[in-house]
Amino acid sequence: MASPSTTADVVATPSSSDSDNYLTHDKGIASWLLTLDHKRIGVMYLASVLTAFALGGTFALILRTELLTPGKTIIEHDTYNQMFTMHGAIMVFLVIIPGIPAALGNIALPLQLGAKDVAFPKLNLASYYLWVLGAVCMLTSLVTSAADTGWTFYAPYSTTTQTNVIPAAMGAFILGFSSIFTGLNFIVTIHKLRPPGMGWFRMPLFTWALYSTALIQVLATPVIGITLLMMMVERTLHIGIFDPTLGGDPVLFQHFFWFYSHPAVYIMVVPGFGVIGDIIPVFSRKRIFGYKFIAVSSLAIAFLGFLVWGHHMFVAGQSLLAGSIFSAITFLIAIPTAIKVFNWITTMYKGRIHLDTPMLYALAFLWVFTIGGLTGVFLAVMSVDVHLHDTYFVVAHFHYVMMGGAITALLGGIHYWWPKAFGRMYNEKLGRIGAVTVFVGLNVTFFPQFILGSRGMPRRYYNYLPEFQPLHQLSTFGAYMLGVGFLMTAVYLIQSLRKKPDAPANPWGSRTLEWTISSPPPYYNFHTPPTVTRGPYDDYEDLVYDPKIKGYVEKKSGRAASA
Amino acid sequence: MSEHAHSSAHPEAAHGDGHDDHGLAHTTPVWLLVSILGLLLLLTVLTVSVTSFDLGSEGNLVVAMVIATVKAALVVTFFMHLLWDKKFHLILFLTSVLFVMLFLSMTTTDRGEYDKDVEAFRAAQAQLNRK
């Protein structure tokens, strides 16, 4: 059996730029576009997703600018409606859903499992090109006459509006399959390609989270596929499934839509849990607290997520019976979520906390997600939801969860794995400033929206009553702040790519397998297939920081001592 | 490479009798496959002939669904090897069925609950048209 110390020897050899790695292994654009290497596919995903994020973010800024004043500020009614639709569709389908799993997951997951690649590399590349195809469809709608239905495509508006809905829906349809294939790939990879010694409860929490996510992706996403298909057919052939004038039922559409789209919320945020679960112990230099509870709670959330879709429909004409059932189950989800937060906090107790950029994002996540989660409870309480539904309160809530949860975690993950993926260290000082700016901007943008909402400001409004103006302006100011934060982050990250490789194999002193190989990883990931003898967060004291390489190395004596 | 696949030495060696578990997966004997088909065809005939009897409003539907499910079970167990396959695959398959049931039941229940509002509206519109 390959003893861990031999694995450690692999660690000890610091990466050197001349050594062959996946970035330098093949040259030329084709070697990227046709690659089957999970790391390269992950990098392509990362680039594409962040580009889409920039686009969706620009829309957000334009929308917020428009809302500086009631009535027209810069754009017209219809432009505004199309823009918030595309903002939603892009952010959900092109950015957040593929964000962590497809980009970071592709880079890190097989490495965390000590595998040579994902189970189906061709399928992996295919799902990337499906993403591209979906993006193209979305853009087609965008440049012709962008859909103005809202990302929810509610019938009968979506089946009757004059705008070009079909390409947008087709885009979402295709992206669904991209997401399914990624999920399928990860499930098989986790089942079949784990190294000897890595039982289920020795998997990193990131892997656990991706596993739960993948299950949702595989089980829920097909339903949005068929739903959008039916909507498109309804729109073109008037089959009368959703269109009331032909005997159809609009509320039925909402059932169909939310059967996917509520679980989709967990597709978006559970991977975030995983990232945070990996970051907090490493930067607290302490074993994660309540590992099994965190791991299993991901599965619990994944399962419960399927039983609550109707809580989006309390005032949509859903029956009292269904409403009560959905509401009751919704509350249950609060429990596993709370468990996670408590365990993360407790992990920091008596640790030795390093506040590097990834940890700052993790802390930001804890703050923002706590608020997002708690306000979710408001919306599960039926009588209160009657007042809050479809107001800015909801907008604020899901932005706290999506922006604050998913995107903050994505940024945390990017900063955490950046050295591993690209072999470069970014400017730590700028990184911290960026994290703080994003955190503050996020709260300034979205907290006022809670007040707006509970005071009765409905969502998707182009005009609004003058008395709402101050809060809207505050929110817009926050949005600009966010913009600056993201721009800055983009700049120093790209900057870091232009200097010579300087990232050690293990800059943060992590215990998971991806940090036992050089940064960037070799083309074939592991020279010696690793054998796992410890948990993913065990024995941090066996690592010592080596100032020369600015990274951690295995302490030889340490092993002997603890052995 | 085709040579290699050709080298039909080990197939026979490994699978003298096709009902064992050598190789990568179980191999199903022909007689079993054929008799399963026989059963399936039989059930098809049965389900068709049953419809000519009136078994009450829901009766026929229930019977038809039961027969269909039996057929499905046969296909899954034998044609799809689930009987000999990893249990996890069975779990996966049943999960999918479970979720379909969940989806159908909740949605249909809710639709039934508020059908009265749809009917009331239609009735009212008919009234309106009289004026």
Added chain:
Amino acid sequence: MSDRAPEVAETPKSSSAPPPAADHGHAHDDHGHDDHGDHDPIHAANPHLAHHFDTPQQQFDAGKLGIWLFLLTEVLFFAGLFCAYTVYRAMRPEVFVYAHYFLDTRLGAINTCVLLVSSLTAAWAVRNAQLGQHALLKLNIVITICCAFGFLGIKYVEYHHKFEDGLLPGPRFAPTEQVWELPSFKAKHPEAAEYAERLVKRAEKLEGSKQGAAVPAPAVLGGAAPTSSTVAGNPPAAASAAATGSAPLAPGAVVEAKPELPHGTTTSAGTSPAETAPEKTLLSETTQNGEGRPTLEQVEPLIAAGVIGPKAENRDVPSRPRNAHVFFSVYFFMTGLHGIHVAVGIGVWIWMLLKAMKNEFGPNYFGPIDYTALYWHLVDLIWIYLFPLLYLIH
């Protein structure tokens, strides 16, 4: 030996205890990856073994799990349609009873058998691949493909009839025949068919004498459209249909399409074809004729099929149930999507045939055949449910 590692990974509940050491074949050094292992006997021996798998077993199991997950998504993909079916059948049973008379059970049954046979040959093909029986393998694949084409052929015939008879989804729905005129209906309920005819006759006789205003009654009764047979050559009805035109839709549909909405049934003349006036007169006439109450055999099937209302005063003008077209929307959507899956299956089988031609398959490499067969069985599985749900409604 080296497939132990996946074994550990196998069961979700496997303990976290380290398994016995596993020799992972030989590592690829930086240059050895393209040519699969001069130093790697397993890869050398298995030309189809991908570099990132250690053993054929591991690769096969991975593929198998993958295909099962894919089947999972297929099941849930169809779930949407089954849900739509359940909802509408639960809410509008009469529509389904009405519509199933239009379907050809015989062809449906034949298609079921065809698919079942193809399932057998598919399963058999897997066995052939496992045992390296190349000739039989090719034969079975060919038979499977033929069955698949046969299935699509029969489907085409069915679709063709439907199109000819105007049984189209949505507003284009305009059956050329009334349900009680169908042989399938006459065979089952002769009295009912005959009774319906009588009602139609009387209605027409009456309309001859009545004002145009009364005419669209059949249209509005149960929200059905006036169809060639009921109001053949009936100007006001035609006018009303034409005038109501939500432009692009066929006349027949418009009237039927929107019984719910007030403007649905208004005519340009502003006359209101309502459920009252005509019924009354007809009813009074009925009593004048002093006819006896119709027998159960006469009315029951018609009520079940939504041809006449359960209430006596609705028994004057037979028509078709409201939104009858929804059944055909569901029918075409379900069978169409299933048909597409069959077509895709044909494509994959042909690909498999090409591989089989090269005699690629054997005991250590038959995954592709197995996976294709699994997919094919699922397509069969879905049809096993579609057949009774669509064709065998009582």
Added chain:
Amino acid sequence: MTMVSPLLLLQPATNLPKFPESDEFWMPLDASVTAHDTDWLYMFMVWGSVIFAVAIFAAMFYFVRVYRAKSREANEHAEPSSEHNTTLEITWSVIPMFIVVALFVWGFQGFVSLRTPPKGALEIQATGQKWKWLFDYPHGTEDALHVPVNVPVRVVIHSVDVLHSLYLPNFRVKMDAVPGRYTDLWFQATKVGDFPIFCAEYCGTSHSDMLSHVIVHAPGDYEKWLAEQKKKLEDIPLPELGKLLYQKQGCSTCHTIDGTRLIGPTWKGMFGRTEKFTDGKSLAVDENYIRESILDPQAKVVDTYPPSMPTYQGKLSDRQLSGIIEYIKSLK
């Protein structure tokens, strides 16, 4: 407000609803019998959340301060502490459990009372259409919801085109308007005044202009108002009536009277003008055409305009129809 959308300009700016002054920070003034319960539950959760959040944030910052590592070089190790504690896990699973169960029960009770209008509530029909709320009264339809104070009112809602949502913030009630079926909500106003109505379900271009008023009348005034309206509609000359309906029936949302183009053709100089229709035919606008277009808008749609007008079948009396026709005639 300085800049308003063209569509908004069509209604006199004074027509914009306004929230009455409220001393509450989170919620608008509560003006219905159920509002109090909702607000109480809301505030309970606000304070509950504050306590929870503050506790979590405090712990977070405390740990960061106390257990902050000096530097990586220092190679400090975490102090030994247990890596899991089942009692703790169970505690912090069970306690929230109790809280959420309580919340569910309260929310459910509140919801049930919101969904079950008292017997003999005053019933008013509300129609949502792009982009206007219409409320049926004995004398005809109004563009504002008039209700008596301290009387339970059940609003029966439906939509003639797409989804809308009738939202009365001060009454803490909201219900979607769904085409092809009825939905309903009820409230009992406790304060006399003028409260805003919003459309809360996105419905297209002018979604955000689909505003209206709830006018809560003092005891007796409601009946008086009904009588006045009835009288007014009978007395005023036809063109006046038409003008009134033009503003109240939502015509102004799509048709201008000054020649500018909106969703529908302008009424200015429409009468007698020869219009070309989408089906290629054309015709000079006369009484019959106008009448038909109001009752059956899709019959002859003027070319280059969307067929998006809802029907007014059954919503207008013959006198009202003639009123509109006369009004259009008068717009030379």
